[in-house]
Amino acid sequence: MSKLIEIRDLSKVYTRGKQKVEVLHHIDLDVPQGEFLALMGPSGSGKTTLLNLIGGLDQPTGGSIAIGGERIDQLGAGALAKWRAAKVGFVFQFYNLMPMLSAQRNVELPLLLTKLSAAERRKRAAIALQLVGLSDRATHKPTELSGGQQQRVSIARAIVSDPTLLVCDEPTGDLDRQSAEDVLALLQALNRDHGKTIVMVTHDPKAAERAGQILHLDKGSLVEQVPA
DSSP, rough: OOOOEEEEEEEEEETTEEEEEEEEEEEEEEETOOOOEEOOOTTTTSHHHHHHTTTTOOOOEEEEEEEETTEEEOOHHHHHHHHHHHEEEEETTTTOOOTTTHHHHHHHGGGSSSSSOOOHHHHHHHHHHHHTTTTGGGGGGGGGHHHHHHHHHHHHHHTTTOHHHEEESSSSTOOOOHHHHHHHHHHHHHHHHOOOOOEOOSSSSHTTTTEEEEEEEEEEEOOOOOOO
């Protein structure tokens, strides 16, 4: 299986006043195409920092990140934004939906950055909502949806541009257990049936068990890899 993500000697340092805080220390990591990877570790271990670097939301202090053979650590801000729009879908703990827009319009948002016609955007958003089982909620606004339904809308938004990679930051952290199970089953299906590579940060061992591989971080270092 080919590698989608290749990380070498990755470090991230933040400056707070005169103090330098090294959040990630010389990380090496390969993630195959089609993998479902869970990142676990205590708060402050560097999980979300690593996820943000993989998703191109932040830039490393040292080392390299190649996604699909492309060195994203060498891209400028404009090129990186275009890369993210084309290659990555983001799923966050608190959904980040626009409250005044319907589910359909929320899902369409990433497509506004493309040259697709309005009709094609609507068509793709409808397909994405169908994939997450929410075709009958397309005209509902976020306040008219449950937490689990809002998260499924955010997953539809993440997949609408057919990205190579899904990065999920605590996607079940704000959900009750049944809604969490539904969302995890959906992520598994996207991985298994649609070949999406998924990197998911979670504190929840039950969520991590759904992944094909679990990676543990502690104090910015990769400490062990355990088959799920």
